[in-house]
Amino acid sequence: MLRLVWGTLFIAFCLYTGWVYLYCDEKTEIVQNDPSVAKGWELWQQKNCQSCHQLYGLGGYMGPDLTNIARDSSKGKQYMHGFIKYGTGRMPAFGMTDEEVEHIIDFLAWVDKSGLSQVPAEAVHWSGTYMIEN
Amino acid sequence: MPLAIRIYTRFVFLLLITTLVFGMLSSWSYLYPEIFNRYLPFYQLRPVHTSAALFFIISAATLCIILFNRDTLGRNATSGRWEQLFIFTWIATILVIFGYYGLKKFGGREYWEFPGWLAFPLLSSWTFLMIGYYKGWLKCADKKPLYIWMWSTGILFFFLTFIEQNLWQIPWFRQSFLRELTVQWKANGSMVGAWNQMVYGSSLFLMVMISGDKSIARNKKAFFFYFLGLTNLMFNWGHHIYNLPAHGWIRHISYVISMTEWLIFISIIQGFKNKLTEARKLRHMLPYKFLLAAEFWVFANLTLALFMSIPAVNRYTHGTHITVAHAMGTTIGINTMILLGVLGYALDIDNKIGAGRKLFIRSYRLAQGSFIIFWLSLVLAGILKGYRSVTLNITSFQEMMEPVNKVLVAFSVAGIGVATGLIIIVIMYWQAAGKSQSFVKVDK
Ligand code: HEM
Secondary structure, three states: OHHHHHHHHHHHHHHHHHHHHHHOOOOOOOOOOOHHHHHHHHHHHHOOHHHOOEEOOEEOOOOOEOOOHHHOOOOHHHHHHHHHHHOOOOOOOOOOOHHHHHHHHHHHHHHHHOOOOOOOHHHEOOOOOEOOOO | OOHHHHHHHHHHHHHHHHHHHHHHHHHHHHHOHHHHOOOOOHHHHHHHHHHHHHHHHHHHHHHHHHHHHHHHOOOOOOOOHHHHHHHHHHHHHHHHHHHHHHOOOOOOOOOOOOOHHHHHHHHHHHHHHHHHHHHHHHHOOOOOOHHHHHHHHHHHHHHHHHHHHOHHHOHHHHOOHHHHHHHHHHHHHHHHHHHHHHHHHHHHHHHHHHHOOHHHHOOHHHHHHHHHHHHHHHHOOHHHHOOOOOOHHHHHHHHHHHHOOHHHHHHHHHOHHHHHHHHHHHOOOHHHHHHHHHHHHHHHHHHHHHHHOOHHHHHHHOOOHHHHHHHHHHHHHHHHHHHHHHHHHHOOHHHHOHHHHHHHHHHHHHHHHHHHHHHHHHHHHHHHHHHHHHHOOOOOHHHHHHHHHHHHHHHHHHHHHHHHHHHHHHHHHHHHHHOOOOOOOOOO
16 A cells, blocks of 8 residues: 555656656747857856856845846846956956856846746735746 | 774764854855955855755765664665765765865856766765665565655655756756756755655654654554655645746646645644653653754744745745745754754763763753744844845845845854854764764664
8 A cells, every 4th residue: 555655656756757847848939059158057157156146036145136137227238247257345256258258148148038036916826826927 | 883884974073064164154254255255255155065064964864874774674684885885985076076166166056066077976876875775675574664664765866856956967958947947946856855754764763762662653644744745755846946937837736735734734733742741751862852953943944834835925035045044944953953863862972971961951052042043033034135125126236135134143143153052062972973882773
């Protein structure tokens, strides 16, 4: 009996896992094939930006969430370039070349296209869950 | 006691001390980056802290299993060679990982911030552990006690989730940012469930030993909660990514499954009276004190987690220090407490402590008292940030964080208390491990 319950759960887990891999992102049109984005993503990891910044709220908490910085019209590319290249009193500079900084900016612009980090109030359903428009 | 286990025990203690020292440093470098940025920036301290914390929990959990396994599965069940191979490759890889952090070379994944290729030696090392463990398990005649189920489940699921966590190294997973993030947090969430199975298994084993009541690892209710935990391990990782515009069912399934944890909540309240009687009987034992503390922190963190699992509430708590309260509340309050209890029992600390008993109890109280302040300040910091960013919609980061950072001063001061208390206890364990006949022999 115990083995049966275990086995059933395990099979359900495997099926769910496969489903998640294939269908979690329904916006298949934004397939990533830009080498600059890929490079920017790599640099994001190598410089460990996520230890201070979040994407979709996930990461360390010393700095702001950067998921949607690319769409903030009050900031823009120049502004981001300045921060990443030279740092601030609180954020260190990483000694990156202008080209590397541009890759990271391209990566952040691509992340921005995937959605909004802050769920709008209208998306909260009465049952407590979210209904996010894709 | 075999040399490999002696070394591994010391290594586990060193990992805990590293976690505590680097936790303290991280908290101050967060507050005063201008001072730390030059030599010890936050982005270098935090990975050392979080990786040491996770490696401490996983290493201590496996150490307990290796120690008790020989007694429960039968001394001749395993030769111990595979376990030794595991211990040495595991330690060596972790040392290399810290070397990379020292050189500021990262792989930038949350908690596992080392370059990706190091996942391979870690995985091979785990495979050695699995071979050793399951060989013994196959030969063992009585696999019925629940703790054996839990250890076996934990070891298997750590293996599966560790592989899943590294799928990002296959390009297909990186074609979509949402997919990459979903899979990463699916793996991270389930992995916590996997080490909880190992840790809770040892805690159950310890309760059987000190209460002498074998039925607690064999009754129906215990198995019911095991399966509830397993279901949550498998399907309740979605709360990490509620705000992701991924497929809606990921959110709904996780929300529904997480609400089953109310059953655990109710069961704790129902069992409260029995717990009190049990506590009166056993509280003179030092290892039991840690289990009692863990019990309290299960209750506090479960209450917090139940609310955070409602997306409408998560909207305010996600991406704030409430997440940190939840993460450290469970890893320190539950996992570390249980592991210190179980290791204390294995080292026979009650009989070896001698005149140090008073200091031990004082340090225990210092750590617990400070930890309450530590946890509450993180919760308060999180509430403040949630309110200021979501309700007040303050867009300037500096302005939003100003009062939050003031609360974090209380957190950092309390952190010194937590670390001091726990470091003194670890030093006492270290001394106890040095005395001959260090590990108690258990009788199943
Ligand atoms: C056994 C002891 C400890 C364990 C197991 C532990 C575990 C963790 C974990 C898992 C995280 C990641 C949290 C997240 O990002 O959500 C974390 C972060 C952190 N911990 Fe600890 N911790 C311990 C002790 C301490 C102590 C004593 C301090 C001192 C104040 C501390 C300070 C921090 C800081 C500052 C962060 C980073 C939070 C951020 O990203 O802003 N930790 N710890």
